[in-house]
Amino acid sequence: MKTKRRIVIMITIIMVLSMFQTSTFGSQTQEPDAMRIGVTVEIDSLSPLISYSQIGYEVFMLLYDSLITVDENLEPVANLAKNWALNDDQTEWTFELRDDVQWHDGEPFTSADVVFTYNMLLDSDLGMYSGYLGGIVEVTAPDDHTVIVRTEKPKANMLQNSCPILPEHIWKDVNPDDYMTWPNDEPIGTGGFKFSELKPGEYLKLVANDDYFLGRPGIDELIFVLYANTDTMAQSIKLGEIDAATNFSPSQLDSLQTETDIEAISAVVLGFTELSFNAWDDPSSNANPLLKDIVIRQAIEWSIDKQSILDIVYSGQGSVGTSLIPPEGFYHYEPSADELRDFNIEKANQILEDAGYIDLDGDGIRQDSDGTPLEFTFTLRADNTDEVKAGQMIAGSVAEAGIKLNIETVDDGLLIDKIYSGDFDMFIWGWGTDLDPTTILNVMTTSQIGNMSDSNYSNERYDQLFIEQQTIMDPAERQQVVWEMQQILYEEAPYIILFYDNSLQAVNTAKWTGWKRIPDEGGYFFNLTNYNYLNVQPVSDVTPVESGSNTVLYVVAAVVAVAVVIMFNKKKKAK
Known part of the structure; x- marks a missing residue:
């Protein structure tokens, strides 16, 4: 009987301890x-x-990864490229690549992937990354871990190039004619x-x-x-x-x-919210042709009380917008007092009157010389309630200048379709920008109509300056060119930069x-x-887990075990 009793007690103790042990170590499998x-x-x-x-x-x-990235101070640092060198005339960059990188599917990353990606983007001029590669004339790979990039002229933004490198072994099988429709629904990167x-x-x-x-x-x-x-x-x-x-x-x-x-x-x-006009001077444009008149676009900006909208709708979270590049950036251009179109309904009415836009029938809406009313469709994203409120305030104030805006609300997908088809008059949208100005400046070039452009704007002088600014290595000199570009945009107003919103x-x-x-x-x-x-x-x-927690568990286990012994002895005496 004593042996049997000891066995029962020991089994009970082991079971209790194992319960706590399971609880303790099982929690480590999270x-x-x-x-x-x-x-x-x-x-x-x-x-x-x-x-x-x-x-x-x-x-x-x-x-994905790019050759160069930025650190927490937003300074360029090595990434897929572990170092780089520039030749004396600043037209040849040599990048030495890491040799310990593999794609998500296990294939090794090599210089062939870089050459393929850059050439694909240069040939197609597609996507938001193509602007990073402007001015590149040749990309070669003398070995698996070296890439040489040659440019026609010095390239100012080479180290701000965040273009993702894509796997050649996957993308090489995609027909270039299908780039705009291929979904890449199982992306493989590094x-x-x-x-x-x-x-x-x-x-x-x-x-x-x-x-x-x-x-x-x-x-x-x-x-x-x-x-x-x-x-x-x-x-x-x-x-x-x-x-x-x-x-x-x-x-x-x-x-x-x-x-x-x-x-x-x-x-x-780094970003902004803009009111974009359809400035496309093309037969396939479905926009109201009156919006091609700079005077009307400027009058609309004179009519908008940006500060009130920012305060009322956005609780002051941001600052009033002016030019394309946000004020935190080195290349930001701030219009002079003579250039600035600050809220002024009287000024809006004056320039419209001077341009011959008059309310002929007394209905509050101005007409051109042919009797066509200044009436436009204002497209807003239905699920962005703040944008809708801002749009309503804009429509109300613009009406005081004799311009009627008919608000329509759509989902994001439909708005994007309208933008690419040219089937819009004006809308509210936003852009995030880079440290380097090239990408956002590229949006406004003629070459981006049907691609990144959401205003279908075209200006020959602007296009020339865009190419020029990429070749200027001195930041102060380059800044002057970028300022001139923003000055052109501000004057012609294909965008109204509403806010630099936080x-x-x-x-x-x-x-x-x-x-x-x-x-x-x-x-x-x-x-x-x-x-x-x-x-x-x-x-x-x-x-760290408190070391005392296990001690508590063992104390509890000991108490349970003692209780079992006492109960067993009580049962024996009762017999």
């Missing part, structure tokens, strides 16, 4: 650390040749994250690249969650359903800033650590670098 980021705009394409969206730029930066899944209308999921040459990211899974509106998105981050949110409404900033575990910021970023972002600091604003007053995301994506870690990975 679910993947998934970061969920709320967005309100869906990626328009997984192909870098087709996408023009801000979220597309962000995702491609995670999936970046810190691999593509996992895209569920249209719901989310885009990436996973960490275990073999990334710069080190595995601390985020196991990165999920961009699509929201129909910012109200729902803001509520989701409060409830912990997502870990970060970008571009939420100014009305939600104060509320999010009161949350203990959330850091909500108004970040100064990016409102929020992150969960209780769950994730290592967040860094880039630059100092900038954002966590959409800041031209993948720094946070690669360096942020789950708090659980950097917080």
Whole structure:
């Protein structure tokens, strides 16, 4: 009986200890650390040749790598290229590539991929990255880890070239005639994250690249969650359903800033919101031909109270816009007092009257000499409530100058279709810009009509200056040329730059650590670098487990075991 009793007691103790042991060590097998980021705009394409969206730029930066990138100070640093050299006449760049990089499918990365990518973009002139390559005349590879880029003249923005390098072994089988339609629905890159899944209308999921040459990211899974509106998105981050949110409404900033575990910021970023006119002087344009008159476009700008819209609709989160390049950039041009078109309804009415646009029938709408009314369609994105409110304020103030704007609201996809078909009069949109001005300046060149251009603007002098500015290596001299380009745009007004709006972002600091604003007053995301994506870690990975926790478990186990012994003895005495 004694032996039997000892066996029962020992079995009981072992069972109790094993329960706690399972609990302790089983907790070390965790679910993947998934970061969920709320967005309100869906990626328009997984192909870098087709996408023009801000979220597309962000995702491609995670999936792919460029030869050169920027660090947390936004200074050029090595990436796929580990070093580079420039010859004496500044027309030949030699890049030495890393030899430890592989594509997500395991194929080795070589110089052939760089040559293929650059030549593909140079030949097709497609996508938002083609502007980086202007002035390049030849790209060659003397060996697997060396690339030589020759330019016709010195190229000022070579080290600001963020063009993603694409895998030749996949893209070489795509017919160039199909570039505009090939979906690239399973993208293969070299970046810190691999593509996992895209569920249209719901989310885009990436996973960490275990073999990334710069080190595995601390985020196991990165999920961009699509929201129909910012109200729902803001509520989701409060409830912990997502870990970060970008571009939420100014009305939600104060509320999010009161949350203990959330850091909500108004970040100064390189970008703007514009009112774009269809300035296309072509028979295939479906725009109202009156908008080709610079006077009408200028009068509309004179009629807009940008500061009031910024204060009322955007809670002052940003600054009033003027020229194409934001004021944080070295190349920003600020119109003189004589040039500036600040809010002035009287001035708007005066220049329209002087140009012969008169209200002939007393209905409040001006007409041209043929009796055609100054009446235009104003297209706004239905799911962007702030843009709709801004558009309504613009329509109201412009009416005081005798111009009627008929507002139509559409989804993003339909607006993009309208832009590419030339079937629009005017709309509100926005652009993010780079440190180097070339990409955003390229949008306004004649060559980009039907591609990146969303105003169908053309000016021969502007086109000449665009080519020239890329060849000027001295920043101060180049600045003067870029200023002249912006001066032309401001005078002819294919765009009205409404605001340099801040990016409102929020992150969960209780769950994730290592967040860094880039630059100092900038954002966590959409800041031209993948720094946070690669360096942020789950708090659980950097917080050591208390050593006392296991001691407590063993004490509990001992108490249970003693209780079993006592109960067993009581049962024996009762017998």
